[in-house]
Amino acid sequence: MEVETFRREARAWLTDAVAALREDFPGRPLTDMALRRTFEDRLCAAGWSGLGWPEAEGGRGLPIELIAAFHEEYARSGAPKGVNIIGHGILGPTLLLSGSEEQKRRFLPGILANTEIWCQGYSEPDAGSDLAALRTRAERDGAEYVVTGQKIWTSFAHIADWCFLLVRTDASAPKHKGISFLLVDMKAPGITVRPIRQMDGQQEFNEVFFDGVRVPLANRVGEENAGWGIAMAAASFERATYFIPRLVQMEEELRDLVALCRETLRDGRPLSDDPLVRDGLARSFLDMQALKLHARSMLAAAARHEQPGPEGSFIKLLWSESHQRLLDLALAVIGPEAALGPDEPSARRRRHWQHDHLWSRAETILAGTSEIQRNVVGERVLGLPR
Ligand SMILES: Cc1cc2nc3c(=O)[nH]c(=O)nc-3n(C[C@H](O)[C@H](O)[C@H](O)COP(=O)(O)OP(=O)(O)OC[C@H]3O[C@@H](n4cnc5c(N)ncnc54)[C@H](O)[C@@H]3O)c2cc1C
Known part of the structure; x- marks a missing residue:
């Protein structure tokens, strides 16, 4: 499709959708979480998610020029930011690259339709810039991992259904080599989310505590101890x-x-x-x-x-x-x-x-x-x- 035709189509949809949102949420700021979620739900229902994902996986398989045009129009339209940015921008492409067929079938539709919100559990109190120093550990127990530790600055954890988590699965390996990448249900027993209020008055990120949280082995993306490579690829999406x-x-x-x-x-x-x-x-x-x-x-x-x-x-x-x-x-x-x-x-x-x-x-x-x-x-x- 030609860029200008696509751009016009995107602009027309965004203009109408922003006007409808203003009517439905009179006087509410663009930072309001309910307003942001509603807009993103409507965007996904209208087929504006997964623009670059393969059609076979439910995406639209569009080239980068059209995706760039969509982002420009979105920013110009005055639309609010989404709340599932991490699901659409990081976890989806990660599963497309490294997820099992079962994981793709289970999780991609929920991202495309915005019915499952994701958060990213990487940073810890003593592992931010030096992320590979993370200490949250996952120990095998039968067909499950048992996860114990703490994450911090976890954006959207207070509204998320799922979290992708970096955990240490081999404490004796060199630090980049003992890390695995897990998909964790935020409703699992043992998870406590403690919101952090930001200086702009908003509350978008959180501390997240894991106390013996059980995660099926089937929710590990890639091989055990290969999580660092997966996380680095995810960062480039x-x-x-x-x-x-x-x-x-x-x-x-x-x-x-x-x-x-x-x-x-x-x-x-x-x-x-x-x-x-x-x-x-x-x-x-x-x-x-x-x-x-x-x-x-x-x-x-x-x-x-x-x-x-x-x-x-x-x-x-x-x-x-x-x-x-x-x-x-x-x-x-x-x-x-x-x-x-x-x-x-x-x-x-x-x-x-x-x-x-x-x-x-x-x-x-x-x-x-x-x-x-x-x-x-x-x-x-x-x-x-x-
Ligand atoms: C708005 C916001 C949202 C975030 N969302 C998420 C999220 O969803 N999930 C998540 O996992 N994390 C999230 N983060 C955390 C973010 O990734 C970390 O804050 C960041 O990686 C820095 O880590 P730190 O805060 O531990 O700082 P530290 O690593 O402790 O750094 C402290 C200071 O030391 C400096 N420093 C550290 N190492 C070096 C070095 N080698 N050389 C020179 N200077 C150095 C740093 O530049 C900084 O000034 C978010 C952060 C913000 C601000």
Whole structure:
């Protein structure tokens, strides 16, 4: 199908669906979980999930150019983010690559239809950047594993039906070699989920405790102790399209920020005349151009079916840090009003800047911190010594 035809079709559906959502959830913010879930359910029911998955597995088998166009239209439509991002973006492609036929039959339909929400249990209190240091253990007992340990920062665990979990199955092996990848029912006895409130007021991630949780051996993906390779392959899924909605969002924020600078007067003159403000806006504009070129080259590589390389670390670093710079500038432009709580009437108008600024602090941490990305770029792109 031609990209423009597909784009028009996607835009038309998204426009109508966003309008219907606003009517059904009047006044509710886009961060509201029920609103997000409803929108994602409707999206899946209309056939907009599994765009790149093979048709034989219930997907649409679309090429990367069309998937990229869909992500752009989604970001422009003002639609809320989904709640099963991890199921659609990570677990689904992982099962397609490494799952057994039985696992694919059991779990892929629930992701496509959004009837089963997934979370990712990797990080632990003493194993974040050094993920292979994880200590949650799974011991065999007949046809089951018995899982004991703790995960942290587990996004969506409080609403998830299932969790894919990295566990240690061989304590005597070198640390990357004794890890397995399990699919765990979040309703299993012995699981406790403790929500963590974020500084933006939302509550999206959790601590998760496993106390003798029984998991069938059949729920292990791949061989025992081969979980590290599966987790690393999972991390590369969607890398090519991950940044598209984020760059569309950033471009719109930059446009809104220029407008805000024009309408904000200081000493009788618009802030858009202030040389320091202009300098910040120009810097953000240049960051955007560099990011768009990198994103385009990543997409071109994906269209040629090349494996994503360590260059993805560079774009993650540049995006997360330049996004924080843009939002720092927005708060400086708003001035002292930015410090008012979101319920202050005068602050309400500017609330999204406050919220996005707070949320952006997470962007240099999640999916690998800036320091870790710099290590990857230094060692694997620039060839610097360790
Ligand atoms: C919004 C959000 C959602 C998340 N969702 C999930 C989820 O769903 N599932 C999940 O498993 N995890 C999730 N995480 C966790 C995330 O993957 C970790 O926070 C991240 O990997 C960093 O680990 P850490 O927090 O333990 O920090 P640490 O690894 O303890 O790092 C602390 C500091 O030390 C620095 N540092 C560490 N090692 C090095 C090094 N070798 N060289 C230089 N500096 C170093 C880091 O850069 C950082 O500044 C989420 C995090 C966030 C913010």
